[in-house]
Amino acid sequence: NELQGGRDLFLHCNSADEDLGVQHLHPLGNFSWSFKINFFRTTLFHCSFQWEFVMHRFDIYTTKRDSYRCFICTWVVREDGPCLSFDKGECSLE
Secondary structure (H helix, E strand, O other), X not given: OOOHHHOOEEEEEEOOOOXXXXXXXXXXXXXXXXXXXXXXXXXXXXXXXXXXXXXXXXXXXXXXXXXXXXXXXXXXXXXXXXXXXXXXXXXXXX
């Protein structure tokens, strides 16, 4: 949770097979989980992010987009949405 102003973040992530439940993250808090890509390589996790009166929904993991760019994918949530974080502090919104 990298929201400015010390705001809490609520997130809810799920796939077709697994619901990870609602998580409440305080500033700089984090949440992690692991999974295996399905046989058909169609694994998809999406998350809803909410703080105050703002809500975002994002495909946080799709096999086609993510299976080769990160083994451990680290996302941060900012005001403009989730951002895939790379080692050098760079982020990608896609």
